Amino acid sequence: MQLTSGKPRAYAPAGDRATRPVGELLRGWRDRRRLSQLELAVQADISTRHLSFVETGRSKPSRDMLLHLAEQLDLPLRERNHLLFAAGYAPVYGESALDAPHMAAVRTAVRQILTAHEPYPAVVIDRAWTMVEANASIGVLIEGVRADLLAPPVNVLRASLHPDGLAPRIANLGEWRAHLLGRLRRQVAMTADPVLTELYAELSGYPCAEPEPEVELPGPGEVVVPLRVRHDGRELTFFSMVATFGTPADITVSELAIESFFPADAATAAALRG
Numbered sequence: 001m002q003l004t005s006g007k008p009r010a011y012a013p014a015g016d017r018a019t020r021p022v023g024e025l026l027r028g029w030r031d032r033r034r035l036s037q038l039e040l041a042v043q044a045d046i047s048t049r050h051l052s053f054v055e056t057g058r059s060k061p062s063r064d065m066l067l068h069l070a071e072q073l074d075l076p077l078r079e080r081n082h083l084l085f086a087a088g089y090a091p092v093y094g095e096s097a098l099d100a101p102h103m104a105a106v107r108t109a110v111r112q113i114l115t116a117h118e119p120y121p122a123v124v125i126d127r128a129w130t131m132v133e134a135n136a137s138i139g140v141l142i143e144g145v146r147a148d149l150l151a152p153p154v155n156v157l158r159a160s161l162h163p164d165g166l167a168p169r170i171a172n173l174g175e176w177r178a179h180l181l182g183r184l185r186r187q188v189a190m191t192a193d194p195v196l197t198e199l200y201a202e203l204s205g206y207p208c209a210e211p212e213p214e215v216e217l218p219g220p221g222e223v224v225v226p227l228r229v230r231h232d233g234r235e236l237t238f239f240s241m242v243a244t245f246g247t248p249a250d251i252t253v254s255e256l257a258i259e260s261f262f263p264a265d266a267a268t269a270a271a272l273r274g
Contacts, residue, residue, distance in 0.1 A: 020086065021057055021086060022054075022061065022066070022083055022086040022087040023054055023055040023056055023057045024055075025082065025083055025086055026054060026055055026069060026073075026083065027055045028192075029073050029075060029079070029192075030055075030073065032189070032192060033073055033074070035073075037051050037052055037055070040069070040072060040073070043072050044068060044069055044072045046065075051069075054069075060087065061087060063084060063087075063089045063092075066080075066083050066084055066087055066089070067080065067084075067092070069083075070083055074190075076127075076190075076191055076254065076255075077093040077248065077249075077250075077251045077254045078093075078095075078127075078191075078251050078254075078255070079191070079192075080092075080093060081093050081251070093249065093250065093251050093254075094250050094251065095250065095251040095252050096250050096251075096252050096253075097252070098132070098252060103252075103253075106245075106253055106256075110124055110133060110256070110258065111133070113243070113258055113260070114133065114134070114135040114258070115135065117135060117137075117260050118135055118136065118137055119137050119272045119273055120137055120238075120260065120261055120262055120263065120272055121134070121135065121137040121138045121139075121140060121141050121238075121260075121261040122134065122135050122137070122138070122258060122259065122260040122261065123135075123138055123156060123258070123259050124256060124257070124258050124259075125156055125256075125257050125259065126252075126255050126256060126257075127191070127193065127196075127255035128155070128193075128195050128196065128199070129155050129156050129157045129158075129184075129199070130153045130154065130155055130156075131153070131154040131155075131156050132256065137272065140229070140231055140236065140272070141166060141229065141261070142159065142166070143169075143231070144166075144168075144169060145159050145164070145165045145166055146162070146164035146165065149162055149164065149165050155199070157180060157184065157199065157203055158199075158202070158203065160176075160180065161177055161180065161203050161206050162206060163206060163207060166229070167206070167208075169229050169230045169231070170227065170228065170229060170230075171228035171229070171230055171235055172210075172226065172227075172228045173208055173210050174208055174210030174211050174212045174213070175210075175212075175213060175225065176225070176227050176228075177206075177208055177210075177212055178212040178213050178214075179225045180203075181200065181203060181204060181212075184196065184199065184200050184203070185200060188200055224239040224240075224264075225239070226238065226239055226264050227239070227240065227261070231271075232271075234267070234271060236263070236268045236271060236272070237263070237264040237265050237268050238261040238262060238263060238264055238268065239261070239262055239264050240259050240260065240261050240262070241259070241260050241262065242257050242258070242259050242260075243257065243258045243260070244256065244257050244258075
């Protein structure tokens with residue numbers, strides 16, 4: 001599966017962020033991060049009075065101040081652009097198409113990782129869990145998934161948890177579903193992304209006959225939450241690792257993640273190599 005090309009999009013904030021004043025946006029992010037004005041002011045090395053004036057609109061923050069506060073709040077690059085836009089400044093972080101010439105090094109790095117991971121499955125996703133690219137071994141995880149769930153753009157969470165997706169083949173569906181929904185819930189809390197909020201509501205409504213643990217507690221000998229998949233009359237057991245770019249300065253790059261699945265036991269490794 002090849003990298004999705006796409007085109008760079010003109011910047012435009014989504015939803016109510018297009019009209020909310022910058023001070024209100026800042027206050028919302030501070031509340032979401034559960035920081036008091038005093039805590040954020042100390043962290044940012046500014047006065048509480050200055051921060052209060054910014055949040056109430058009595059003082060217009062400079063571009064550098066907004067970027068500094070966004071850094072302290074650990075905002076995604078996309079949200080940093082939203083803050084700048086709301087304050088009347090031009091966005092500073094680009095959003096490039098993956099097939100743009102200057103993204104060649106990124107494409108090469110991603111494909112090297114995917115190829116080197118064979119014969120084990122690996123997939124590249126964007127911020128909305130849309131599949132960007134995958135290696136050939138992903139076939140073991142998408143076998144039997146209903147065709148329309150694999151029609152681009154493929155959402156890997158939907159394809160995994162939908163009753164006509166991978167879900168019927170997951171031997172520990174309740175456990176794995178709770179794990180995936182927990183990851184998505186934390187992502188929603190971190191980004192406040194309305195698309196992810198809608199996705200979480202949709203996936204939470206999918207049926208699951210198995211109990212879903214509220215807390216991920218390891219079983220005997222387990223060091224990670226496993227994915228157990230029925231395949232060709234046997235059970236394959238995986239654990240996954242997620243890799244991201246360490247110093248992204250582009251929104252597209254910052255939102256890419258590579259999830260690599262590794263065999264959790266010798267029998268799974270042998271089956272995949274065979």
